[in-house]
Structures are given as C-alpha cells and as structure tokens.
C-alpha cells in the first residue's frame with residue numbers, strides 16, 4: 296500500500312531507468328561544484344545536465360528531487376541495497392548501525408513506539424524498527440523508491456508507506472513518539488527550517504527527532520573518494536545550492552548546504568533541544584567506497600553528521 300498524501304504531487308508512471316554506472320561526478324572538475332549524495336548514473340533525460348551553484352526555491356527543489364529519485368531509484372537500490380540490508384538501520388556510508396548506536400533510545404524501548412521515517416527510500420530502517428516491535432510510517436517523495444519497499448515486502452509491507460514531501464507532513468499534531476531520517480529529505484529541501492517545524496509539530500512532547508546528513512564540512516572539498524578529495528576547493532560558508540540543470544535551465548538534481556551553526560539554529564528555532572551531534576568515525580571493517588565517502592577520507596574528515604534532537 297502506498298498512500299498518496301493530499302500534499303504530494305499526483306503520482307506519474309514510475310521510471311524504470313536501468314543505467315550502467317559511470318562517473319556521476321564528471322561535471323565537477325569543470326567548476327568545482329559538489330553533489331555529495333549523487334553517486335549513481337545520470338538520469339535518462341539529463342545526460343547533458345550541467346552542474347552549477349545557484350539558488351533554487353522550494354517547488355523547484357521538490358520537483359527535481361522527485362524526478363531524480365524516481366529515475367534513479369532502481370540503480371540506487373541495486374548499487375547500495377546489499378550494504379543497506381533489507382531490514383537494517385544504517386545512518387550513513389560509514390555504516391553506523393542503529394542497533395549499536397541506539398540514537399533513538401534503547402531498542403527495548405522501541406516496542407509500540409509510533410515512528411515516522413522521512414525520506415525512507417526502500418524503507419529498510421522502518422523494516423528494522425518494525426522488527427523491534429515499533430509502529431513505523433515510512434514516508435518518501437519518490438514513488439519509485441516506495442515501489443522498492445513494496446518489492447522487498449512482496450507487496451505486503453507491515454507498515455504504511457506514504458508518498459509526501461518532508462516539508463508538508465500529512466499527519467496530525469503529536470502523532471508520533473519518534474521521527475528519524477537517514478539522509479532522507481533534509482539534504483534535498485530548500486527550506487529545511489520548515490522540515491524541522493513540521494517534525495516538531497507531528498511529534499508528541501518528549502519525542503525524539505534524529506536525522507543524518509552529509510557532514511557540512513564536506514561541502515568545502517571536491518566530492519572525490521581519493522586524495523583529490525582532501526584539498527579544500529570551495530568555501531564552507533557558501534550556502535548556494537548544488538544544482539544540475541537540463542538544457543532549458545530546469546533543475547534535475549539539487550542538494551542544499553547548511554553549516555553546522557545553521558543546522559543548530561534551525562533545530563533550536565523549531566523548538567527542539569539538541570541532545571547530541573554524532574560524527575561517525577570510519578570503522579576498520581568498512582572497505583567500501585560510496586560516492587565521495589571512502590576509507591581514505593573517512594579516516595581524516597567526517598562524512599556524516601547525525602543530529603539527535605528532543606522535543607521537550
């Protein structure tokens with residue numbers, strides 16, 4: 296079951312892009328722009344996409360993200376599905392596992408908890424939560440990503456799948472005990488302060504909101520896994536979004552940057568208390584590269600920031 300929320304754009308036919316992997320960062324050397332999460336092949340209709348840094352509003356960001364993830368969900372899941380696991384909860388490419396980190400609280404306390412997962416992809420995290428007795432709701436903007444959730448569950452997910460935008464959550468106030476997001480939504484929205492307010496609204500008092508994003512410092516470096524990714528090439532303080540646009544100038548892929556300070560201010564302004572900021576270190580067992588994340592860079596600079604927020 297995929298519930299299409301009133302706030303979401305009506306679903307279109309799902310894309311079935313099956314593209315061979317090639318260097319998705321081929322544009323970056325030209326202008327130093329960085330697309331830190333975009334590590335699968337080019338979308339079908341954007342082979343000639345031009346990478347740039349420019350402002351993008353809420354609507355254009357949402358449209359670009361939905362189109363890109365619909366076109367690229369197949370390749371994302373085929374490339375990263377094994378690492379993500381069907382019912383594992385990892386916070387990022389380092390492999391920090393919620394089973395060990397317990398950032399949402401002790402696993403034993405998850406039983407019965409109402410949990411909202413934002414930007415769930417194929418809902419691997421929600422499936423892990425359901426296995427601990429929680430009652431997750433898995434939300435994503437991309438219809439094709441949610442179809443992968445259905446595929447994993449043979450069409451019978453044990454929890455609701457909702458297609459909606461993180462900036463307009465189709466739930467009543469205080470509906471959830473916990474909210475989480477592993478690289479889902481927050482890096483892709485133009486107005487992340489609005490997402491913080493929305494999550495605050497749908498959480499009950501005492502609820503917890505834990506989300507991971509690319510560590511902001513990565514925006515100062517080229518998104519390359521090798522040594523070339525270790526030399527500062529852009530200003531950390533430049534908040535101009537990373538955009539790939541088609542020949543008509545329409546954004547087909549967008550990522551938004553906030554400094555650490557920006558994130559802390561957005562969290563506090565929404566009414567949350569920041570209880571922890573986790574910067575996972577690269578573990579010895581992890582030898583895999585994921586786009587610009589690699590053992591080499593992971594040993595030297597943080598790649599992921601996980602914000603643990605409490606709605607007091």
Ligand SMILES: C[S@@+](CC[C@H](N)C(=O)[O-])C[C@H]1O[C@@H](n2cnc3c(N)ncnc32)[C@H](O)[C@@H]1O
Pocket residue numbers: 332357360361364379413414415416417434435436437440459460461462476477478479480481483484
């Ligand atoms: C990097 S993937 C992460 C998915 C999953 N959490 C994982 O770890 O594989 C980002 C996900 O965020 C979703 N997304 C992007 N923008 C969104 C938005 N505005 N609202 C909700 N989901 C969004 C994408 O469709 C995609 O599934």
